[in-house]
Amino acid sequence: MDLLWVLSVSMLTACVAIPMDAAGSHSLFTCEPITLRMCQGLPYNSTFMPNILNHYDQQTAALAMEPFHPMVNLQCSPELRMFLCALYAPVCTEYGRMTLPCRRLCLQAKSDCYKLMDMFGVSWPQEMDCNRFPDCDEPYPRPVDLQSKSDATESPASVQRDYGFWCPRELKIDPELGYSFMGVRDCSPPCPNMYFTREELMFARYFIGVVSIVCLSATLFTFLTFLIDVSRFRYPERPIIFYAVCYMMVSLVFFLGFLLEDRVSCNASTPGKFRASTVTQGSHNKACTLLFMVLYFFTMAGSVWWVILTITWFLAAVPKWGSEAIEKKALLFHACAWGVPGVLTVALLAMNKIEGDSVSGVCFVGLYNLTALRWFLLAPLGLDVVVGVVLLLAGIAALNRVRMEIPLEKENQEKLVKFMIRIAVFSVLYLVPLLTVLGCYLYENSYRAVWETTWVQEKCRDYHIPCPYQVEQTSRPDLVLFLVKYLMMLIVGIPSVFWVGSKKTCFEWASFFHGKRRKEYVPHTHSCCSSHAHALSGSKSQHLMIDI
Known part of the structure; x- marks a missing residue:
């Protein structure tokens, strides 16, 4: 049964590059229990914060997910809840391994819920643009180790590339100060x-x-x-x-x-x-x-x-x-x-x-x-x-x-x-x-x-x-x-x-x-x-x- 759950999660998500606008927001890979009400009872129960959408804690992520609650409750798409949780509360894996929703999962959820979202006056956010997510060609896309060499036999969704500089949690600075380091906002070089x-x-x-x-x-x-x-x-x-x-x-x-x-x-x-x-x-x-x-x-x-x-x-x-x-x-x-x-x-x-x-x-x-x-x-x-x-x-x-x-x-x-x-x-x-x-x-x-x-x-x-x-x-x-x-x-x-x-x-x-x-x-x-x-x-x- 546990193996079935793991395969289900793997099928819906793929470990790939984070979108460039989120590259500066990720921090230390530290797992924490999921407290989001919408994401309870999923095949996984731990996530990491800040997530790839620059939410520093789960409370902030929960506020961002509020507009989607009516669509999830009305079950406009069987894929929507899994897609939102995979994005707002990504699976916490071992160091250097992370997952993103597959593009087909995003497209399916958007297609099923688009009309209902119009009724509730909710627009599809730009950070959830389906083109930013990978194509998952394999039936069960494998997570990619960010530190390992790229294998020529891997699928396109798992090809390694440069992720740019991500500001570590230790170097994060309060946003109101206006700091920047290596092109990343709210970040500062270390001292000494x-x-x-x-x-x-x-x-x-x-x-x-x-x-x-x-x-x-x-x-x-x-x-x-x-x-x-x-x-x-x-x-x-x-x-x-x-x-x-x-x-x-x-x-x-x-x-x-x-x-x-x-x-x-x-x-x-x-x-x-x-x-x-x-x-x-x-x-x-x-x-x-x-x-x-x-x-x-x-x-x-x-x-x-x-x-x-x-x-x-x-x-x-x-x-x-x-x-x-x-x-x-x-x-x-x-x-x-x-x-x-x-x-x-x-x-x-x-x-x-x-x-x-x-x-x-x-x-x-x-x-x-x-x-x-x-x-x-x-x-x-x-x-x-x-x-x-x-x-x-x-x-x-x-x-x-x-x-x-x-x-x-x-x-x-x-x-x-x-x-x-x-x-x-x-x-x-x-x-x-x-x-x-x-x-x-x-x-x-x-x-x-x-x-x-x-x-x-x-x-x-x-x-x-x-x-x-x-x-x-x-x-x-x-x-x-x-x-x-x-x-x-x-x-x-x-x-x-x-x-x-x-x-x-x-x-x-x-x-x-x-x-x-x-x-x-x-x-x-x-x-x-x-x-x-x-x-x-x-x-x-x-x-x-x-x-x-």
Whole structure:
């Protein structure tokens, strides 16, 4: 008798692929007794939740089945009750095995009950479209093991294919939070980082902490040097100070991330609800949102200030603008440098694209969302590099013409050469780290999908979700890649020390600690580049005063 019941169930259902819209809703294969009133007395008595229609418990499934109760009671079709129960309360089998109704069962139930459903004002739901269910060619379709290889002798209904990523129950997030992971809504990546061990993460965290302290010290020194003598750094050099301030804030955020560990970047696990620790997303976590706003805003602002620095050098070298003329555009420079990053930051907040970084402990963008990575990191940083390099080369070429064409005193010739070298070295020290960061992001953009597929393949059995089928390429990210990325994100602020580092700075600090200010014998009304404009406009050579 038991065998007869089993054969009956097998005849009505087939183990096949779940519809794509349900791929993200299934969770852990845990059997539970059927409590649905309509499904009592069936050949099976256990099911799993959430089911393939995204019902998280049997109460939700019962509410969804309510409209069909009149049709079942009136017995419009002998197949309807079995079809509904096989769909809303699927048979719970061993791990990796599940069943769906056969297409002929769906078509028969729909055909028999269609007119009666019209009478009750009930429409056939889209998720019950019969075309989504398999053809069962065999008299008794066999369940398919999702982890086994496909057998060429199996029927079409049992051919293996890739089921896509199913969010494990441990990584499920409340729907109102708006999380997503690997294209699946209401899901979040695991914490700690899904790619690295705790030992690797500990090493990375201390590495980032040390580098952030070095960068914070360097940029803070630059800013304090500026405060000692504000009049010393005039345009076209003034953007270097704001550049240093931006990366001082960036390094401060990374240092805070080091202190906070993963308390901000990760959501704590929920005991008793099968919830593991997951990555923080969105703006519901105020501390994470604050870290993101400061880090992203000042990262973008630092990049824009470097572009403005190349613009001021270009204006001083090519159209021969003086310091006063460039300074008149300061309001416009500030509007661009703070306004553009502000707009981008607000846009990301509105789009809820904040993501916790379980490696560094901060919150940023583009860590898991490739679209945000491309449009809010790669695109603006790449544009800044192109514009800045073009203006920089044009400015250096113009300064070189000044050196070659205008007869200068030997002392001023040497100062001009030193100034050109400083510009070149400063630019290289900025561009090399920034280009390295862009290279790391491009590499992540190219291999993120492979890394994620590899992670699913390694963890699918632990999470009890379908494993990827016929994976062509597997790869795990190297920790060195991430360490280089964080190193270059921070070290890019250190070149500001190179610019202020001089004997004059030492004298100013010595005078500051002795409680007095050193008298300036070189007028500040002439900057290193504006003096070239005087020379080219016919001024005497003694007006070319280059402050090194």
